[in-house]
Amino acid sequence: MSELTLLIFRIAFLIALWVFVFFVVYAVRSDLFGDRVKKLVGSAKKSSSGTPNVFLSSTQTPAPSGPNLAPAPGSSSPRALQLVITSGPKQGESIALTTDAVSIGRSSDSSIVIRDDYTSTHHARLEYRAGSWIVNDLGSTNGTFLAGKKVTEPTPVPLNTPLSVGATTFEIRG
Amino acid sequence: MPTNSRVTEPSTNTGQIPKLRAPRTSQRMRNVELVLILGAFTISGLAILFVQLGALGHPDAHPFGLCLILVALVALLHITMRFVAPQADALIVPIALVLNGLGIAEIYRIDLHFKSQGWDALATKQIAWSALAIGAAFAVILLVRNHRILQRYTYTFGLVALVLLLLPVLPGIGTSINGARVWIQLGSLTFQPGEVAKIALAIFFAGYLVSHRESLSMVGRKFLGMRLPRGRDLGPIIAVWILTMGVIVTQRDLGTGLLFFGLFLVMLYTATSRVGWVMIGVGMIIVGALAANQFLGYVHGRFQNWYDAFNPDIYNADGGSYQVVQGLFGLAHGGLIGTGLGQGMPYITPVSQSDYIISSLGEELGLVGVFAILCMYVLLIARGLRIGFAGHDDFGSLLSVGLSFVIALQCFLVIGGVTRLIPMTGLTTPFLAAGGSSLVANWMIVALLLRLSDTNRRETRLVVSS
Numbered sequence: 001m002s003e004l005t006l007l008i009f010r011i012a013f014l015i016a017l018w019v020f021v022f023f024v025v026y027a028v029r030s031d032l033f034g035d036r037v038k039k040l041v042g043s044a045k046k047s048s049s050g051t052p053n054v055f056l057s058s059t060q061t062p063a064p065s066g067p068n069l070a071p072a073p074g075s076s077s078p079r080a081l082q083l084v085i086t087s088g089p090k091q092g093e094s095i096a097l098t099t100d101a102v103s104i105g106r107s108s109d110s111s112i113v114i115r116d117d118y119t120s121t122h123h124a125r126l127e128y129r130a131g132s133w134i135v136n137d138l139g140s141t142n143g144t145f146l147a148g149k150k151v152t153e154p155t156p157v158p159l160n161t162p163l164s165v166g167a168t169t170f171e172i173r174g
Numbered sequence: 175m176p177t178n179s180r181v182t183e184p185s186t187n188t189g190q191i192p193k194l195r196a197p198r199t200s201q202r203m204r205n206v207e208l209v210l211i212l213g214a215f216t217i218s219g220l221a222i223l224f225v226q227l228g229a230l231g232h233p234d235a236h237p238f239g240l241c242l243i244l245v246a247l248v249a250l251l252h253i254t255m256r257f258v259a260p261q262a263d264a265l266i267v268p269i270a271l272v273l274n275g276l277g278i279a280e281i282y283r284i285d286l287h288f289k290s291q292g293w294d295a296l297a298t299k300q301i302a303w304s305a306l307a308i309g310a311a312f313a314v315i316l317l318v319r320n321h322r323i324l325q326r327y328t329y330t331f332g333l334v335a336l337v338l339l340l341l342p343v344l345p346g347i348g349t350s351i352n353g354a355r356v357w358i359q360l361g362s363l364t365f366q367p368g369e370v371a372k373i374a375l376a377i378f379f380a381g382y383l384v385s386h387r388e389s390l391s392m393v394g395r396k397f398l399g400m401r402l403p404r405g406r407d408l409g410p411i412i413a414v415w416i417l418t419m420g421v422i423v424t425q426r427d428l429g430t431g432l433l434f435f436g437l438f439l440v441m442l443y444t445a446t447s448r449v450g451w452v453m454i455g456v457g458m459i460i461v462g463a464l465a466a467n468q469f470l471g472y473v474h475g476r477f478q479n480w481y482d483a484f485n486p487d488i489y490n491a492d493g494g495s496y497q498v499v500q501g502l503f504g505l506a507h508g509g510l511i512g513t514g515l516g517q518g519m520p521y522i523t524p525v526s527q528s529d530y531i532i533s534s535l536g537e538e539l540g541l542v543g544v545f546a547i548l549c550m551y552v553l554l555i556a557r558g559l560r561i562g563f564a565g566h567d568d569f570g571s572l573l574s575v576g577l578s579f580v581i582a583l584q585c586f587l588v589i590g591g592v593t594r595l596i597p598m599t600g601l602t603t604p605f606l607a608a609g610g611s612s613l614v615a616n617w618m619i620v621a622l623l624l625r626l627s628d629t630n631r632r633e634t635r636l637v638v639s640s
Contacts, residue, residue: 006514007514010511013539020550024210024268027265109631111634168638
């Protein structure tokens with residue numbers, strides 16, 4: 001083996017190592033720069049001045065109280081709460097709250113995946129702590145709003161109070 | 175898109191979580207994994223080939239045959255995951271594989287110098303242990319279908335960890351190697367139970383902290399602008415501290431002790447988000463370290479080898495700083511791009527295959543190569559923390575943070591020790607170093623992280639898309 005061949009192999013191997021590292025970084029790019037956004041056809045223009053505000057007023061028409069909002073049959077626990085979507089594309093849908101945390105974001109490992117222009121990859125997180133639900137903004141671009149106020153620190157979420165993430169508004173209902 | 179098909183079930187009022195399937199994403203994840211696994215095989219194969227060209231001057235087909243067993247096992251793992259954990263993280267297995275492969279190549283390189291062959295060769299043993307470790311990961315993936323099951327056995331795992339820690343001290347099966355009594359011997363096989371104990375401990379800590387976090391996050395009096403925890407909640411941290419000191423004193427193993435205490439501290443901080451705990455813990459480590467330096471001869475020696483490494487008296491002393499200084503010389507010899515695989519002299523350093531493998535690799539791959547290895551560790555740990563961050567239940571989140579932090583702390587303690595940033599503590603470099611128990615434990619951590627990440631993605635409860 002000549003010196004030159006070995007030198008070429010040495011450098012080639014280091015390049016191969018780094019190519020692998022960069023390929024891995026490329027594969028996790030959605031963690032660093034956010035998931036790709038599907039362009040919405042004819043969606044509202046993204047204005048920097050707090051687009052979600054339309055949905056923030058607490059006098060917003062509440063979700064139609066369909067069968068979803070009735071208390072779960074057979075659930076005797078007084079704390080059987082629901083997280084109800086009161087406005088947005090899936091208005092009226094709800095999930096039952098257990099003691100598990102509820103994460104909201106565009107990433108597919110969130111509990112509630114919201115695919116729109118305004119939601120960040122990991123947007124907000126609801127956690128059950130000492131008897132109440134606490135909302136925490138995870139550094140989202142467009143912010144999380146509780147009763148119209150931007151959430152800047154872990155904040156308890158009272159019942160029937162609108163919580164907005166992007167174009168979707170939630171309420172916790174008993 | 176009103177006709178979106180992602181939401182498969184209308185929401186219901188029962189507490190059940192509707193299972194959403196996203197076959198497209200999961201297939202994509204597994205395909206990315208497949209590509210990266212092939213890349214990992216290529217790099218490992220090239221590493222072995224270049225070692226042969228550098229050290230022997232000609233290729234030798236013999237070790238590749240053995241490695242085919244590993245290729246087959248990884249293929250089996252990958253195919254199984256397509257069925258039992260299709261949404262698991264795609265990057266963890268490839269990164270672990272590359273590190274494992276680089277380790278085998280470097281161990282093989284040192285075997286070539288000492289002309290060891292067959293079962294005397296550490297590389298052969300390392301390949302066999304890797305096969306066993308990947309088998310263990312396979313078993314964990316198959317058996318643990320949901321990590322919440324582990325929470326049910328919180329205290330069982332605590333007991334298992336304690337027994338595993340005590341095993342090496344027991345007469346009869348416990349043995350001392352190089353001064354540390356952390357091995358058990360079964361026939362000709364030696365095993366370090368402390369390595370597996372760290373997983374059991376992580377599970378125990380996660381389960382325990384989830385149920386006790388409320389009281390542990392209560393604050394007592396304020397001190398220096400920092401809210402300290404209440405005095406009556408100090409019990410657990412003192413118990414873990416005593417356990418740590420017990421390991422350091424009876425087993426003469428500084429690294430494992432520090433690892434356990436660090437693990438508990440980080441999980442406690444994650445569970446309670448109280449900086450006060452970290453301050454108390456760091457204070458306890460300092461007290462423990464000073465006391466150990468004072469009263470334990472071997473700890474004092476480690477400190478001296480670190481603080482005054484280039485003193486000729488200490489360098490020449492028995493158990494002195496010869497090893498750490500040779501490791502540094504090796505790294506210096508490697509320079510920026512290294513001497514090339516198989517062309518350095520890493521075998522001069524004692525135990526260059528295990529504790530000092532990073533200086534062996536540093537000599538032959540240079541700073542550029544070591545940084546690539548460090549990047550891989552960072553990416554692996556970041557994946558783990560990210561899985562914890564996205565976790566839906568507290569137990570799963572804490573467990574993944576704990577498991578990834580174990581790898582992080584271990585890297586810091588070993589690589590910091592080899593590069594003389596901190597005193598050498600005698601742990602294994604995860605995935606790289608020669609040592610079966612460490613490989614088995616780390617691959618089991620990989621399997622648990624895969625399981626946790628799969629659960630995170632499976633438990634999406636509602637998809638809103640406009």
